[in-house]
Amino acid sequence: MALIQATNITKNYRVGDEDVPALRGLSFEIGEGAFAAFVGPSGSGKSTLLNLIGCLDHPTSGTLLVNGTDISTLSRSSAATFRGEHLGFVFQDFNLVPVLSAYENIEYPLLMVRGWSPEKRRERVMKMIAAVDMTEQAHKRPDQMSGGQKQRVAVARALVGEPRLVLADEPTANLDHDTAYRILNLMKTMRDDYGTSFIFSTHDPKIMHEAELTFTLEDGRLQSEGVAA
Amino acid sequence: MTSTLKLAARNLLRYRRRTLLTALLITLGVTALLLFVAAAGSFKQTMVGSITDSMLGHLQVHRKGYTQSIDNLPLNMSLQPNAVSKIESALKADPEVAAYSLRVKLGAMFSNFTENTSIRLNGVDPVAEDAALPGLRQRINEGDKSGPLVEPGKVLIPTLLARGMKVKVGDSVVLVVTNASGSVNGKNFIVGGVLDAITGPGGRDGYIHINDARELLRMDKPEVMEIAVRLKTIGKLSEVQQRLNSKLDEIRNKEDKPATELHTWSDLSPFANIVRMIDLMTLFIRIMLIAIVLVSVMNVMLMAVYERIREIGTLAAIGTQPGKLMAIFLSEGLLLGLVGAAAGIAISYALVAFLNVSPLVFNFGREQITLYPHLDLIEVLGVLGLAVLVSALASLQPAWRAARMDPIQALRHV
Ligand SMILES: Nc1ncnc2c1ncn2[C@@H]1O[C@H](COP(=O)(O)OP(=O)(O)OP(=O)(O)O)[C@@H](O)[C@H]1O
Ligand SMILES: [Mg+2]
Numbered sequence A: 001m002a003l004i005q006a007t008n009i010t011k012n013y014r015v016g017d018e019d020v021p022a023l024r025g026l027s028f029e030i031g032e033g034a035f036a037a038f039v040g041p042s043g044s045g046k047s048t049l050l051n052l053i054g055c056l057d058h059p060t061s062g063t064l065l066v067n068g069t070d071i072s073t074l075s076r077s078s079a080a081t082f083r084g085e086h087l088g089f090v091f092q093d094f095n096l097v098p099v100l101s102a103y104e105n106i107e108y109p110l111l112m113v114r115g116w117s118p119e120k121r122r123e124r125v126m127k128m129i130a131a132v133d134m135t136e137q138a139h140k141r142p143d144q145m146s147g148g149q150k151q152r153v154a155v156a157r158a159l160v161g162e163p164r165l166v167l168a169d170e171p172t173a174n175l176d177h178d179t180a181y182r183i184l185n186l187m188k189t190m191r192d193d194y195g196t197s198f199i200f201s202t203h204d205p206k207i208m209h210e211a212e213l214t215f216t217l218e219d220g221r222l223q224s225e226g227v228a229a
Numbered sequence B: 001m002t003s004t005l006k007l008a009a010r011n012l013l014r015y016r017r018r019t020l021l022t023a024l025l026i027t028l029g030v031t032a033l034l035l036f037v038a039a040a041g042s043f044k045q046t047m048v049g050s051i052t053d054s055m056l057g058h059l060q061v062h063r064k065g066y067t068q069s070i071d072n073l074p075l076n077m078s079l080q081p082n083a084v085s086k087i088e089s090a091l092k093a094d095p096e097v098a099a100y101s102l103r104v105k106l107g108a109m110f111s112n113f114t115e116n117t118s119i120r121l122n123g124v125d126p127v128a129e130d131a132a133l134p135g136l137r138q139r140i141n142e143g144d145k146s147g148p149l150v151e152p153g154k155v156l157i158p159t160l161l162a163r164g165m166k167v168k169v170g171d172s173v174v175l176v177v178t179n180a181s182g183s184v185n186g187k188n189f190i191v192g193g194v195l196d197a198i199t200g201p202g203g204r205d206g207y208i209h210i211n212d213a214r215e216l217l218r219m220d221k222p223e224v225m226e227i228a229v230r231l232k233t234i235g236k237l238s239e240v241q242q243r244l245n246s247k248l249d250e251i252r253n254k255e256d257k258p259a260t261e262l263h264t265w266s267d268l269s270p271f272a273n274i275v276r277m278i279d280l281m282t283l284f285i286r287i288m289l290i291a292i293v294l295v296s297v298m299n300v301m302l303m304a305v306y307e308r309i310r311e312i313g314t315l316a317a318i319g320t321q322p323g324k325l326m327a328i329f330l331s332e333g334l335l336l337g338l339v340g341a342a343a344g345i346a347i348s349y350a351l352v353a354f355l356n357v358s359p360l361v362f363n364f365g366r367e368q369i370t371l372y373p374h375l376d377l378i379e380v381l382g383v384l385g386l387a388v389l390v391s392a393l394a395s396l397q398p399a400w401r402a403a404r405m406d407p408i409q410a411l412r413h414v
Helices: A046-053 A076-086 A102-114 A118-131 A147-159 A177-194 B002-014 B016-054 B067-072 B081-093 B126-132 B159-164 B210-216 B234-248 B271-307 B309-317 B322-357 B377-404 B407-412
Strands: A004-015 A018-030 A035-039 A061-066 A087-090 A165-169 A197-202 A213-218 A221-227 B059-063 B097-111 B116-124 B140-143 B154-158 B172-178 B184-195 B206-209 B226-231 B260-264 B360-364 B367-371
Touching: A004 A046, A018 A046, A018 A061, A018 A221, A035 A046, A035 A177, A046 A061, A046 A165, A046 A197, A076 A087, A076 A102, A076 B322, A087 A147, A102 A118, A102 A147, A102 B002, A118 A147, A147 A165, A147 A177, A165 A177, A177 A197, B002 B016, B002 B322, B016 B271, B016 B322, B016 B360, B016 B367, B016 B377, B059 B067, B059 B234, B081 B097, B081 B226, B081 B234, B097 B126, B097 B210, B116 B126, B116 B159, B116 B210, B126 B226, B154 B159, B154 B172, B159 B184, B184 B206, B184 B210, B206 B210, B226 B234, B234 B260, B271 B309, B271 B322, B271 B377, B309 B322, B309 B407, B322 B377
Parallel strands: A035 A197, A035 A213, A087 A165, A165 A197, B116 B206, B154 B184
Antiparallel strands: A004 A018, A004 A061, A213 A221, B059 B226, B059 B260, B097 B116, B097 B172, B097 B226, B140 B184, B154 B206, B172 B184, B360 B367
């Protein structure tokens, strides 16, 4: 069974007393271990779609199964549980907790969301921090790190709970080209090592080509679905 | 739990100045309240102590109606011997009664052989009076403090009278009284001591031996006007009052109405109103503290939530439960209140210790009162609990807001 199965999903935003369609009936599947990108012009619906897959919002109609769960039926609290257990997030602005060190930021999901024991936590965090090559900077707070370092910590934080899927909305938009490539390669390595699926969005054509599977959106519709050469 | 607190502490330290200012405000409020309570408590204790220990006792028994006309010191409203013995047996039977003193109260003319004035006198048994009013001898400022309280043939007079009539210890004076049947009688006395005045009824009375009083009044039976009662602990006052009331109620007059009346010191002394005023002021300061803590903590926590909307969105998106988010902000407000209050308590203890080394002295009426403030542990814990509770309440709404935030909207916030 596919990791994500979308059947004719739509999403309308209510602005004033008007419904503004953001997604106009999308159907697609994404399998396990994917390294996929949502691309398209600004306003085409990439973030909206990622938010739906990330269980942060409900579709207006259609069904969306993530890891076999129909996410439109989840309550607020069970959606949080679902995200904590099955999903990881990487954000455009890194969004690390400013008062926590690199180590503590990576530890946060295990400590405050999953409630792992200290020994298990320590082992796992050390492994992840090494995987993103931040062991030397483990004690640093976000304001002492570069953008690339912050995003590496964010990737480690997204992966620390061993999720099935990591969602990244424009993860490289605030990084220079070299760093952006390095982050994408890091994510790809993680996919190879742990089998975690990655879905990211981007406008950047060069970044887009790093994806193995590309969904092009335009005005809320799926324009094309392509497998990279 | 500890990780939530650690996060809260880190976040508080992130905005150092704001946290410091708010904590300082709470510290100030707590210190003000505790110092006031400590000083007022000491003042109350000193005043109530001097009233009950040297003047009124804790409870007083009179013949029904006596206190209403106590200003005239009526001679015909005395307790008759059989009533007195019934009252005495009730007092002796009560386990909380430490001592009591029978008093004959009378008004007299006081003469130093050149001038006259009036004086209110208590005829007392020195041993019984000493036991029931152990503080009375402390008020003797001239004369012998260590001998019997008042010997036959001697009179203790208040300072004002001694000064006004220019008499001193050892001088001869005459006391002249008109007795219940209207005949006048006089007797020579030696001034045995001069008493400091204290505020309230009876604070400027003189004292003579009870036998002298009865002789002056030509009493043929051992009548008594007043019985002053001392309890083992003032805390049991209302309990004993109830118990004695029901016993004394059995003593009836010819019309089968209660023949006696029982009053507590606070019924008899206007200082009880001052005590009530002090308690009211304490209440107001307490309410002010609540307001200070509520407003300052709520303000800081609302700011904290507003500044961290994106952080809240992030934490919620990565799976933090709403309850956990709430706990994070609640513990932040709680910690702020706790630290502020703890600092206030520490400062209060230091100031109270200092005030006990170099005490505050001030004048209340004609009395000089030295305050030795004391912090009651229960009170301190109560204030700490109050500050923490109010801080939690103040953070409740901001924390609730954080917990309910929609992650997408919070993440989009700029
Ligand atoms: N909260 C919202 N309320 C109303 N309209 C919204 C909201 N979020 C998105 N939209 C609208 O939905 C459409 C899709 O927006 P979305 O953010 O998904 O686009 P996007 O592809 O991520 O664009 P970008 O590349 O600029 O990030 C847009 O027309 C946008 O204006
Ligand atoms: Mg977007």
